[in-house]
Amino acid sequence: MSKKNTPRPLDEFDRAILRIVQKDNRMPQRQIAERVNLSAAAVQRRIAAMENAGIIAGNTAVVNVQAVSMSITAIVEIRLKDERIETVDTAKTLFRSAPEVQQCYYVTGGISFILIVVAPDMSAYEEITRRLFAQNDSVASYRSLIALDRVKAGSTIVIP
Known part of the structure; x- marks a missing residue:
């Protein structure tokens, strides 16, 4: 599915739908x-529009790391040798492609990345x-x- 990422204003219905699908995206429309x-058809149209606009970036399953024997969780601070664009972009590509890296943030404050x-x-x-560092x-x-x-742990965003 192509994401256009075109900004679109969210109304109260969109916000209410987002609050629900963040908690349970398998709930029937x-x-x-x-x-x-709203009608089910209106909800379906709104969800599709938010997906097309990139507001809903994807639908995933949250997996219990213990259940799949991933018993180590590490928060890693990375300091790059320099902050040149090519250095940062190369690091972003590497970290994005590593399946062990669950989250990656490019940050300020003397540290380059938090993983x-x-x-x-x-x-x-x-x-x-x-391998990575x-x-x-x-x-x-x-x-x-x-x-x-x-x-x-989770990715629910507070929707005002």
Whole structure:
């Protein structure tokens, strides 16, 4: 599906629909329609329009990392050797393509990137750090913070 990413204003119906589908994107559109006081056809059109505009970027399953034996979650600070466009873009491409990198943020404040990385065990995590950071000439330094507990994880955005 092609995303046009054209800005479009959201009205109260769109916002109500977004609040619902963020919590349960498998809810039947007729149930969504009942909750927001629209017809199922109107809900379907609005969801399709928000997908086409790039407001709804995708539909995914949130997987319990413990259930798939990914017991290590690391928050990793990356400092690049320089902040030239080609260095940053190369790093973005590498991190985006690494399946172990669950989230990646290009940030300010002396650190170049913050990553959320998952691995099945410490040996696998060591291999990931070698491949993505230690052997990467663009990385000046990195620091790993190993999560003790996932207190909250998810991607629900507050829709005013």
